[in-house]
Amino acid sequence: MPIAFHPDSEPDTDVVPSSAPGAEAAESTNPGSRTRDPLTERILARGDASVSSVTYDSTTDGDQLDLADRHALRRVAGLRTDIEDVTEVEYRQLRLERVVLAGLYTSGDVAEAENSLRELAALAETAGSEVLEGVMQRRAHPDPATFLGRGKAAELAEVVTEVGADTVIADGELAPSQRRALEDIVKVKVVDRTALILDIFAQHAKSREGKAQVELAQLEYLLPRLRGWGDSMSRQAGGRVAAGGAGMGSRGPGETKIELDRRRIRDRMSKLRREIKAMAPGREAQRADRHRNQVPSVAIAGYTNAGKSSLLNRLTGAGVLVENALFATLDPTVRRTRTPDGREYTYADTVGFVRHLPTQLIEAFRSTLEEVGDADLLLHVVDASHPDPEGQIRAVRTVLGEIEGFDVPEIVVLNKADIAAPETLARIRSQVGLSAVVSARTGAGIEELRELIAEHLPRPAVEVDLVVPYSRGDLISRAHDTGEVLGEEHLAEGTHLHARVDEALAAELRGAA
Numbered sequence: 001m002p003i004a005f006h007p008d009s010e011p012d013t014d015v016v017p018s019s020a021p022g023a024e025a026a027e028s029t030n031p032g033s034r035t036r037d038p039l040t041e042r043i044l045a046r047g048d049a050s051v052s053s054v055t056y057d058s059t060t061d062g063d064q065l066d067l068a069d070r071h072a073l074r075r076v077a078g079l080r081t082d083i084e085d086v087t088e089v090e091y092r093q094l095r096l097e098r099v100v101l102a103g104l105y106t107s108g109d110v111a112e113a114e115n116s117l118r119e120l121a122a123l124a125e126t127a128g129s130e131v132l133e134g135v136m137q138r139r140a141h142p143d144p145a146t147f148l149g150r151g152k153a154a155e156l157a158e159v160v161t162e163v164g165a166d167t168v169i170a171d172g173e174l175a176p177s178q179r180r181a182l183e184d185i186v187k188v189k190v191v192d193r194t195a196l197i198l199d200i201f202a203q204h205a206k207s208r209e210g211k212a213q214v215e216l217a218q219l220e221y222l223l224p225r226l227r228g229w230g231d232s233m234s235r236q237a238g239g240r241v242a243a244g245g246a247g248m249g250s251r252g253p254g255e256t257k258i259e260l261d262r263r264r265i266r267d268r269m270s271k272l273r274r275e276i277k278a279m280a281p282g283r284e285a286q287r288a289d290r291h292r293n294q295v296p297s298v299a300i301a302g303y304t305n306a307g308k309s310s311l312l313n314r315l316t317g318a319g320v321l322v323e324n325a326l327f328a329t330l331d332p333t334v335r336r337t338r339t340p341d342g343r344e345y346t347y348a349d350t351v352g353f354v355r356h357l358p359t360q361l362i363e364a365f366r367s368t369l370e371e372v373g374d375a376d377l378l379l380h381v382v383d384a385s386h387p388d389p390e391g392q393i394r395a396v397r398t399v400l401g402e403i404e405g406f407d408v409p410e411i412v413v414l415n416k417a418d419i420a421a422p423e424t425l426a427r428i429r430s431q432v433g434l435s436a437v438v439s440a441r442t443g444a445g446i447e448e449l450r451e452l453i454a455e456h457l458p459r460p461a462v463e464v465d466l467v468v469p470y471s472r473g474d475l476i477s478r479a480h481d482t483g484e485v486l487g488e489e490h491l492a493e494g495t496h497l498h499a500r501v502d503e504a505l506a507a508e509l510r511g512a513a
Helices: 023-029 040-047 063-069 088-089 111-124 150-162 176-186 195-202 208-225 257-292 308-316 359-364 366-373 388-402 422-431 444-454 470-482 503-512
Strands: 012-019 098-105 130-138 167-168 190-193 297-302 331-336 345-351 375-384 408-417 436-437 462-468 482-491 495-501
Touching: 023 345, 063 111, 063 375, 098 111, 098 150, 098 388, 111 130, 111 195, 167 176, 167 195, 167 408, 167 495, 176 190, 190 195, 195 208, 195 470, 208 257, 208 359, 297 308, 297 388, 308 345, 308 375, 308 408, 308 444, 345 408, 366 388, 375 388, 375 444, 408 422, 408 444, 422 436, 436 444, 462 503, 470 482, 470 495, 495 503
Parallel strands: 098 130, 098 167, 167 190, 297 345, 297 375, 375 408, 408 436
Antiparallel strands: 012 130, 331 345, 462 495, 482 495
């Protein structure tokens, strides 16, 4: 996904055209387009390694029916949505939003800011938009009125008019006043990074709990950003306004329209919190069942689009949706599997993370993150081909640090090794602790990862060596599922079992022997 930089009249600002298909051709044919400077050519030559082409293997990823369903209806760019003739109704299609990105950076270097803007472009395309251009500025701090500053906001308005965009996406969270002021200048809709991520989550949520969590996050974001019309929308009016034609029942201060909306939103948020809380016992019962049977749990976490679902499919054949898009899968998936020596354990795939993940989402998906906090081992999946893998690792660890009492052993899994630079793999492995290098696409390193997981899963604490009657074959089966069988021999009086098991099963075995 190449992003090119346009020169700017001021040294502290760069203008970035988009990764939209055909952008280069449009630039060459548009006489009013800007010429590229050496910085542009350098960025274009580098390209964007963060999003690689993704293919799935039916033997590990399944038939990918969810992916086919998601792609069954696609919006088409450039088609009109206005109707001049009623006969056009059957042929009308939704038009892609044409967006311009606007970002600024207060610290760090240009490369870090470029990666952030590329990620914003990928988010916009995942949401179904067509990215046309982008503007990036360096400032000591965001302008409290218009985010970019009035001068740069005016330049942004010129870019929006030039390319024919209908939306501006800011690479940051805008205050309500900043969004309104920026809309007044650019004359098109303005959304921020948080609203964009929430929109993607709303598109991809499938389960009842996931939809409730996303709606709660959206309402928390919307509540302070409602726009009303003041007293003109009041349900009632005070004084003697009834004599002016308002009629009976109009006396009293009443509620303005915006106050009514806020009250309804708060009521809806309370209902959603109750629903999400009511769903918690089901998850807790499942976890309690695994704990009761002493089934170890491995949680898969990591940056969005790092390959978590592909890795889960490769390890278990789960058939989870695989797509080259950010936040392609939101609902957690739990699958059972076994270690090479026969011990049973579970994998739990979790929602992906991203830089500046909205606090509303962290709070709404806290129940999902509980799967990570309760795990016995964490697989932290990293896209080793990304331009800034260290930044992704920091972003994930920041979110995990917000889980109360989080203390889970971690294996850093460097994925996409087939397209990553060897020096990058060596550099990251020198910075992290326990690590493994794999390619979920080709299967390289998967067996080594399985052995590493088996080595670091908690082992049963009690060693038993006894004869179990054949009538208690259920205990032998549990020893195979949850314990580590060191030796087994079938005798006339029963099964001679030498194994390591948990304390509860050890007591039952001794009672049956």
